[in-house]
Amino acid sequence: MSIKHKLNRMKAHLNTGNGISKQKEAPAEAQVEQINIPHYEKWQEYGAKAIFMDGEYCLVREVSYPLTHRHGKYSFDMLSDIVRIWNESDLTHPLSAKGFRAEDMFFFDTETTGLGTGAGTSIFLLGFAYMEDNEIKVRQHFLPRPGYEVLFYKSFLDKVNYETLVTYNGKSFDWPQVVSQHTLHRGQLPKLPSFGHFDLYHAARRLWKNKLERVKLSVVEEEVLGFKRTDDVPGYLAPMIYFDFVDREDPEAIFKIMKHNELDVLSLITLYIHLSALLLNQEFAKHEDSFELARWFSALKDRSRAIRSFEKGVLETKQDDDGLMVKFHLANEHKKNRNMGEAANLWQETAHIRHADLKAQSHLELAKYYEHTLKDYEMALHHADAALDTVVKHNIQKASLKTTDLQKRISRLKQKWLKAENRTGK
The missing domain is CATH 3.30.420.10 (Ribonuclease H-like superfamily/Ribonuclease H)
Structure with a gap:
């Protein structure tokens, strides 16, 4: 670009307020x-x-x-x-x-x-x-x-x-x-x-x-x-x-x-x-889309839509491991929505899934449910033991399924169970 052209451009932009040229253009x-x-x-x-x-x-x-x-x-x-x-x-x-x-x-x-x-x-x-x-x-x-x-x-x-x-x-x-x-x-x-x-x-x-x-x-x-x-x-x-x-x-x-x-x-x-x-309109979605939509609604904390989408996924998925996986996520959504009975019923099913992580997690959630909601320490101990056995057998490395935490839970549950048994014996 020539010096003359540069000067002309600078001149055109002087004193225009927003820097846009005001000069009249040729047709x-x-x-x-x-x-x-x-x-x-x-x-x-x-x-x-x-x-x-x-x-x-x-x-x-x-x-x-x-x-x-x-x-x-x-x-x-x-x-x-x-x-x-x-x-x-x-x-x-x-x-x-x-x-x-x-x-x-x-x-x-x-x-x-x-x-x-x-x-x-x-x-x-x-x-x-x-x-x-x-x-x-x-x-x-x-x-x-x-x-x-x-x-x-x-x-x-x-x-x-x-x-x-x-x-x-x-x-x-x-x-x-x-x-x-x-x-x-x-x-x-x-x-x-x-x-x-x-x-x-x-x-x-x-x-x-x-x-x-x-x-x-x-x-x-x-x-x-x-x-x-x-x-x-x-x-x-x-x-x-x-x-x-x-x-x-x-x-x-x-x-x-x-x-x-x-x-x-x-x-x-x-x-x-x-x-x-x-x-x-989740009815418009194919079942695989329903699952991902449900997870999206869950991430947005839209519980009612997440539950409806997971339920649609359950209906449209075969009763195999894929179906149990959808049920596992549905159970967690019910837990977040404080529907613990609904969640526990689903975890009872998903505890039989072949996916080791979800199997162990289902047993852990049931252990929590029986301990804190039903105060049934014997059943809580049963599921805590099952969770630990699954973690050890499959060498699961997951923060929520640490063997040390599970061992502490089992030790605590044994003490609670023994105390409950002693009170019953009296």
Whole structure:
């Protein structure tokens, strides 16, 4: 960049309050000719247009879909239904859209020059989908070359709704990249406010990490959402394609990256619909999802929903070790809800499971129940002995099943039992 151009840029940003240029721009058509955007006709054919500021430009593409369009199992009009149900529900959850409209949700993804989060990685494509005028609109901001970041980010930040960003691992990757780049150019960009965030990656990982080989979005699309991509460019090729574009300026391969990004943000809509449907209506869930949903509700201390989901899992699971495992978790949930009789009945069953850890834990819980609730020290001692035998036999190394603690419990129970027997004898 020439010294003259740098001075002109500095002059344009002086005394503007928020650092954004106030100068009057020439008409877009004239600026296209002045700047000579390579292959601009191709960009226009692909639905992109150039926007300008201070002699810089970026390219913005928009495409619309009718709400009746199906992306995998779902049509986009279901987003309004899901958000309405969230607003009617009493469920408190990180993915809840309570207080928002479907039009407030922004489904966001980026393409970057690397897969890391260090200083050497930067964003060259910002894409998001949202509902407007009874359509789903996808808007993508493309950085045509390094050095044009101010307009690139300003054009994006002027449009996005910070309160309702929906991403896939964006909390750890995409948004920190935006924040990092904003920090570098904060003197020339609008202030970055605090924002809300729905990160669907963490939800997908919680539900399907044991079901799917990987929880990459493309895998979740195919295995869960019923959407299969064709002729898609893998995301890991994006940096190579971008650097090639910077050298040759031919956008044909970039269009494929933009299509990849477009499918990403559209899949976020249907994934949000699917996850919300599971959370709001457990009857919709398959039994393996019911189990993971129940564990999620348990982690959120939503006992009633956790119990209902575990009970659904019990009904749908075979009466084998898998079924006993679900019953073990259901028993623990009843314990947390102070339904000790219900919990004990289930522990009586799960004490016969082949899974050594859960077998020992079931006997330990029964020992506690008989000691503290029923004051039946003989039965408490029986289950404490069974817990210790299982731990020793299977060499279980677990903090809650230490042999020393079990031996102390057995010693204490023997004393209590003897005292109770003596009192009875008198």
